[in-house]
Amino acid sequence: ELKKEGKTRFDLGRELFIKRVWQWKKKYGDIILEQLKKIGASCDWSRTRFTLDKEYVKAVETAFLHYYKKGWIYRGKRVVNWCPRCRTSLSDLEIEYKEEKGKLWYIKYKIKNQKSKTKNFITVATTRPETMLGDTAVAVNPNDKRYKNLVGRHPPTTQVILPLAKREIPIIADKLVDPKFGTGAVKITPAHDLTDYEISLRHNLPIIQVINEQAKTTKEAPLPYQGMRVLEARKKVVEDLKRADLIEKVEAYSHQVPHCYRCQTTIELIPSEQWFLKMGGLAKMAQ
Numbered sequence: 599e600l601k602k603e604g605k606t607r608f609d610l611g612r613e614l615f616i617k618r619v620w621q622w623k624k625k626y627g628d629i630i631l632e633q634l635k636k637i638g639a640s641c642d643w644s645r646t647r648f649t650l651d652k653e654y655v656k657a658v659e660t661a662f663l664h665y666y667k668k669g670w671i672y673r674g675k676r677v678v679n680w681c682p683r684c685r686t687s688l689s690d691l692e693i694e695y696k697e698e699k700g701k702l703w704y705i706k707y708k709i710k711n712q713k714s715k716t717k718n719f720i721t722v723a724t725t726r727p728e729t730m731l732g733d734t735a736v737a738v739n740p741n742d743k744r745y746k747n748l749v750g751r752h753p754p755t756t757q758v759i760l761p762l763a764k765r766e767i768p769i770i771a772d773k774l775v776d777p778k779f780g781t782g783a784v785k786i787t788p789a790h791d792l793t794d795y796e797i798s799l800r801h802n803l804p805i806i807q808v809i810n811e812q813a814k815t816t817k818e819a820p821l822p823y824q825g826m827r828v829l830e831a832r833k834k835v836v837e838d839l840k841r842a843d844l845i846e847k848v849e850a851y852s853h854q855v856p857h858c859y860r861c862q863t864t865i866e867l868i869p870s871e872q873w874f875l876k877m878g879g880l881a882k883m884a885q
C-alpha cells in the first residue's frame with residue numbers, strides 16, 4: 599500500500615508506521631479471519647490474538663527476556679535474503695524466482711608464481727561479476743582431475759591474484775562445487791552467496807561485504823567501485839576486466855533470479871545482524 603503512494607516505512611517513522619499497520623489490520627484483519635472460517639478452521643475464536651495486541655506483545659517480551667537471562671539469545675552475522683526496497687530480510691518462502699536471460703562471464707584469475715607458460719590462469723564463470731570484488735577464494739571439486747595439481751595441500755598453497763582488487767586469495771577444494779558448472783572452478787564470495795558462505799565457514803575464509811542494505815557497493819570494495827548501484831558496478835567491473843584482457847568469453851545464460859514477493863525487487867544476499875536462540879538447552883528439556 600505504501601509503495602502505491604511512493605513511500606517507504608522509513609518516510610513515515612515508527613509512530614506513523616504503526617498507526618498504518620493498525621489501519622490495515624482494521625481493513626483486512628476480519629477478512630482474513632472470515633476466510634479461515636470458510637476453509638473450515640475450527641478454533642476458539644473468542645481467544646483470537648493479533649500480533650500487536652498488548653497482551654501478545656507482553657508475552658513475546660517476557661519470553662525473550664527469559665531466554666536472554668539464561669544466555670540463550672545471542673546476535674550474530676548471517677547471510678540472509680534481503681530486499682533493498684523493503685529493507686528487511688526474507689525467508690526462503692517469501693521469495694519468488696523468475697527466469698531471466700542473463701550472461702555467464704568467464705573471468706581469468708592469474709595464478710601466483712606459476713612457472714608454466716601455457717597455464718598461468720584459472721578461469722571462473724559467474725553471472726554476477728560485480729561480486730568478485732568480495733571474493734575470498736577460488737574453489738574446485740576435490741575429485742576434479744583437471745585441477746589436481748592446484749589443490750590438495752593443507753593449508754592451501756596455491757594463490758591467485760584477484761583482478762581489480764589485486765588481493766591474493768587461495769584455491770581450495772570443496773565437495774559443494776559442481777564440476778559441471780562453467781569451468782568447474784568457481785569464485786567464492788561468502789558475503790553474497792549462501793553456498794559460498796557455507797564453504798567459507800568450513801575453510802575459515804574471511805567475509806568481505808561489498809554490497810550493502812541498499813544494494814550499493816560498500817567501502818570494502820576497491821576505491822573505484824565504491825558507492826555504486828549493483829548494475830553500475832557490474833558494468834564497470836566488466837569494462838575494466840575487458841580492458842585488462844581478463845575475460846575469456848561471455849555466454850548467454852538463462853537462470854532463476856530471486857525477487858521479493860511483496861514488491862518484486864531483485865533480492866540481494868547480504869550478511870545481516872540477526873537474533874538467534876540456542877537450541878541445546880531447549881532440546882534437552884524436550885527429551
Ligand SMILES: [Zn+2]
Binds near residue numbers: 683685861
Ligand atoms: Zn520488497
